[in-house]
Amino acid sequence: MKKVKYLTLLFAASMFAACSDSLDDNRTENGGTTLTTGDGYVKVAINLPTTSGMSRVNDDNMLDDGLEGEYAVKNGIIAFFKTITSGNPDASATFVKAYDLGTLTQQDDQSDAQVSTRVTTTTEAPLVGTGEQLYALVILNPTDAVASVEATTGTLKINGEALTSTSTLSALQAKLENQTLSNYSGTKFLMTNAPLSTVVGNSSVLATTATAKTLVPVTVYETKAAAEADKDPAKIYVERVVAKVTLSGFTYSNSEYTKTATVSTAKPNGDDESVYNGDIIKLTGWALNVTNKSTKLVRDVTGFSGWLSTTDNNPARFVGTNAIAMSNNQSYYRIYWAVDGNYTSDTTTPADDFTTYTTTTQPSWNTNAENNQSSSPLYCFENTMDHSQQLQNRTTGVLLQTKYLVKFSANEATPADARDFFICGTNPTKYPAADISEGSIKGIVSHVKETVSLVGNLELQLNTNAAGGSYDSAADMKVLFKNGSNELTDPQAEAIWNAIGTIKYYKGGVSYYYATLIRHFNDSETPWDASAPTYALKHLGRYGVVRNNWYDINITSISGPGDPEITTPSEDPDDQAEGYVRAEINVLSWAKRSQNVDL
CATH class of the missing domain: 2.60.40.3690 (Immunoglobulin-like)
Incomplete structure (x- = not known):
């Protein structure tokens, strides 16, 4: 497996849409033009994940590509949310419309040390009014059972439930019960936006200033050419839903x-x-x-600020130190x-x-x-x-x-093999199912007869129908042993239990x-x-x-x-x-x- 120093694989997707007849000159958060109605063009770079490592004090060396199939991209959905430009969009932005990205093809990218594959595609994007900001969320490799888009309306369905114009990110962080793992991993791995911290993990102001961001602000342009000319597109970092x-x-x-x-x-x-x-x-x-058995489609970091308390706590463990390049020369960091x-x-x-x-x-x-x-x-x-x-x-x-695989004695001719054996109480001795002549090794029946006087003269036998397991009661002794063809009496079973204790039966060495x-x-x-x-x-x-x-x-x-x-x-x-x-x-x-x- 190839080790990489950086966090992500770049999956650059240039998302474009049909022209609009109406635009204003107001700039959006990412630079560009605020559009009021219809459709426009949006350009984003979607970065595929590596995985996370052991210590967050320095997370440069804990990231790994994994297997090729774990970061392959076959298809995707991009969903848009909007809100006024102030406030926390993860809490307030409401669903607008979603688009199916269709079949996506990856290409190797050797020009950037952080990039393993890149995918470029074109799609529509909704326009928003003056004072509103559009945000994007990506769902890669979804199956219809998990996430789907109604093509004519742009309605996004999660686990069969449709989002509405009042739905926020929390609708994608609801508990999805009794999910099928193969819908999220296997031939392709489902991925969604990764929540990121605005402050580095080793910062002295982490607890007081850090905010978690999941939705990514995007710029909508009037023309395809204008979108393609954007040298600093919005960057979306995704992560796999499974561990x-x-x-x-x-x-x-x-x-x-x-x-x-x-x-x-x-x-x-x-x-x-x-x-x-x-x-x-x-x-x-x-x-x-x-x-x-359940999951959430998008990772939920509710309570992030509470995790960062400095009172008898080390908050730095929750946030990485390896910077993730965002638009407008910003850097964000992984949340763990x-x-x-x-x-x-x-x-x-x-x-x-x-x-x-x-x-x-x-x-x-x-x-x-x-x-x-x-x-x-x-x-x-x-x-x-x-x-x-x-x-x-x-x-x-x-x-x-x-x-x-046991060998009951160094003198035993039989090599170590997966055989029946027993361990009694806290004594570590391994007893075979029957006596072994080499080394005069006593089997479990001989051990019990020598230890328990009440059964010494019985025709005590191991019940060959007994299953492997722990026998930890007098009643269990009746299952494990028998007196010839007869069941042990209660006093006999009690005597064995009181003298021997729990008997672990490793049938076939399992x-x-x-x-x-x-x-x-x-x-x-x-x-x-x-x-x-x-x-x-x-x-x-x-x-x-x-x-x-x-x-x-x-x-x-x-x-x-x-x-x-x-x-x-x-x-x-x-x-x-x-x-x-x-x-x-x-x-x-x-x-x-x-x-x-x-x-």
């Missing part, structure tokens, strides 16, 4: 992804887990869990947070708002990770939350499906890891103090996924088996999550963010 996640850190050989278990000096519960050293973990699939459709507790019902997988309702696993030959990303909708809602059952994470909850801002930007475990504004954005950001999950180590079944995320705070995976998240641009994870 991107990649998985790395596994050794790739013979079309398999593997990692060798390593145990750190820190041993949970004081147990010696060195028995896991050297075990092989083979990745068989990975998926994103707790993903948002968003408000999604289920941002607060009163707008969120986890069971309805998120796709959460279980052992019985499994995802379509992505069987490939990053390797030196190809990239295999997954995409998802934006999922952000207020700082108090950083809870595990509301936070998007990475789920791994693996085969845990092991799942809830590898990590995805972090958006890193520890230096949102420092966490475990001795004061209450989220506050200074932790806003610590977890979450934001559109047009690329999160690379790098598995740096795995220290033992995961769980034999997919565990359901709890309502505990995100920073209480534990596991056997250690990973680093690198947020790339697109904005690319890398996160290391130890399992």
